[in-house]
Amino acid sequence: MTQPLTAGVSLKPQHYADALACRAEGLWFEAHPENYMAAGGPRLAWLDAIARDKPISLHGVGLSLAADEAPDEDHLAALKRLVDRYQPALVSEHLAWSMRRGVYAPDLLPFPRTQAALARIADNVDRMQEVLGRRVLIENPSLYLPLEGHDLGEVAFLAALSRRTGCGLLVDVNNVFVSAHNLGFSAEAYLDALPAEAVGEIHLAGHAPDANADLLIDTHGAPVAEAVWRLYGRLIARIGQRPTLIERDDDIPAFQDLMAERERAHALLTRETVDA
Amino acid sequence: MPDGFHDRFLAAVGGDEAALAPWCAGPAASAGLAVYRNTTAKGAADALAAQFPTVERVVGPAWLAAAAVAHAADHPPRTASLLTYGEAFGGWLTTFPPAADMPFLADLARLDWLWTGAHLAADAPPLEATALARLTPESFARYRLVLHPATRFAGFDDGAPSLWQALQPPGDPPADLELGDAPEGLVFVRPGLDIDHRVIGAGTLAFLAGCGAGESLAAAAMDALAAEPGLDLSTVFAGLVAAGAFTELRTLS
Incomplete structure (x- = not known):
């Protein structure tokens, strides 16, 4: 793939045929590897076909890097098989946990960002990169819980993790916006403090207000909010073009609707390239 | 701070919010924990609904979501790939009181499960x-x-x-x-x-x-x-x- 990645979209089974047929410049697709950990069948066949002429990103949600234990070796081996099969342009995971003593909580759970946690998670990211034989990107999750006991802010923690392991960062601008609202910090200051050279991918997604409390929920079930587009413009004006995903996991619209949002990011990215 | 944040967090999501008191407490803690509680339950329910479309056609999404939450308490997911989550659901339905007047439901679930096996093989x-x-x-x-x-x-x-x-x-x-x-x-x-x-x-x-x-x-x-x-x-x-x-x-x- 010599064409640079501009804006991509989440790959959903109901969009397989549209994704395969689409010829948009710079387009790429991101898939959750957990949805392709099968022995065979139509899912893998579709991804085979799409990966033949489009760049693919594998965005893991279940490796549980922020657990207080090593990542599950079976899961890592399954991820390795997919990385070998699809040769993805990007591979990413989250600064969060979801496995504990062999039980999976389907969510991205928080933790106190202590020095001990940094050492543990750096070991886990090292293990992931060792098994996959490549650099990975680590994403900031949405936060909902004001925790005591942090030694480091999230940006400082991610920057230190990147320095220790060589991993890159996946900056989810919507998650920054949601966390900033929920925990009461400045999204602008957060984005301005990120180490530009470490950022390898950006996510944009929609959110919604919680029904019961003054919280924003990272639903991935709505178009990207205007406030998030503004933060995105601010980020790429500072750090330059990065592959940017329109992420959608719930209330999936027609492929064309997702692509319309994607075109907006693509336009911003290609304009940024010309200016730079 | 004490050790064992992860276990205490799961206990708090499970309802014992005092377990997390060293790290957070009060209304903001309750509101945040409720979000994780809901998201985790929705994750298991969505996975199960995707796995058992024929059951969902009979009982509807709300009934299946409630059953999925109860089922997840007895049979939580063991792997982060949820493609094969739900193996126990058919048998479990025979013990679920709200399904008692639909004795065929467990067999429909077993057939959906066979379909999934064929799909992923x-x-x-x-x-x-x-x-x-x-x-x-x-x-x-x-x-x-x-x-x-x-x-x-x-x-x-x-x-x-x-x-x-x-x-x-x-x-x-x-x-x-x-x-x-x-x-x-x-x-x-x-x-x-x-x-x-x-x-x-x-x-x-x-x-x-x-x-x-x-x-x-x-x-x-x-x-x-x-x-x-x-x-x-x-x-x-x-x-x-x-x-x-x-x-x-x-x-x-």
Whole structure:
């Protein structure tokens, strides 16, 4: 793939045929590897076909890097098989946990960002990169819980993790916006403090207000909010073009609707390239 | 700070919010924990709904979501890939009081589960009918048929397979869910990428089971005739081969 990645979209089974047929410049697709950990069948066949002429990103949600234990070796081996099969342009995971003593909580759970946690998670990211034989990107999750006991802010923690392991960062601008609202910090200051050279991918997604409390929920079930587009413009004006995903996991619209949002990011990215 | 944040966090999401008191407390903690509680429950419920579409067609999304939350408390996911989450759901439904007036529901779940197994199974070329040219009735004892990796089948004491078929889209689900008294089986095949299914009788079921157990063609045929005397075996055999139920004809060693 010599064409640079501009804006991509989440790959959903109901969009397989549209994704395969689409010829948009710079387009790429991101898939959750957990949805392709099968022995065979139509899912893998579709991804085979799409990966033949489009760049693919594998965005893991279940490796549980922020657990207080090593990542599950079976899961890592399954991820390795997919990385070998699809040769993805990007591979990413989250600064969060979801496995504990062999039980999976389907969510991205928080933790106190202590020095001990940094050492543990750096070991886990090292293990992931060792098994996959490549650099990975680590994403900031949405936060909902004001925790005591942090030694480091999230940006400082991610920057230190990147320095220790060589991993890159996946900056989810919507998650920054949601966390900033929920925990009461400045999204602008957060984005301005990120180490530009470490950022390898950006996510944009929609959110919604919680029904019961003054919280924003990272639903991935709505178009990207205007406030998030503004933060995105601010980020790429500072750090330059990065592959940017329109992420959608719930209330999936027609492929064309997702692509319309994607075109907006693509336009911003290609304009940024010309200016730079 | 004490140790054991992760265990205490899970306890707090499970309802014991005081367990997390060293790290957070008060209304903001309760509100945040509620978000994680809801997201985790929704994750398990969405995964189960995706796995059991025929059950969902009968009971509706809200009923299934409530059942999924109760089921997840007894059988939480064990792997981060939820593609194979739900193996216990069919059996569990027989113990779920709100399902008591729908005795067929557990069997519909079992059939959905077989569909998932066929969907995710390894790829393999289906056995071509021409490969059977070397077979003669006298050689049946020296060969066995290897099931295609995606072939799945099961037998039931009633007409659950016909009911399951009637509930498949794109048609509207039947207004009355009629469950026949006669025992039936169902076989799923996936010779390529598309899954096909057909209702089968006791003889065909016994034949498939014999093949799956590694029996010779002769032994599987005997099983089939014992289960269903008078069965037209050559038609059953040709139909299964044409459907793609097998991948290989192998000489018995």
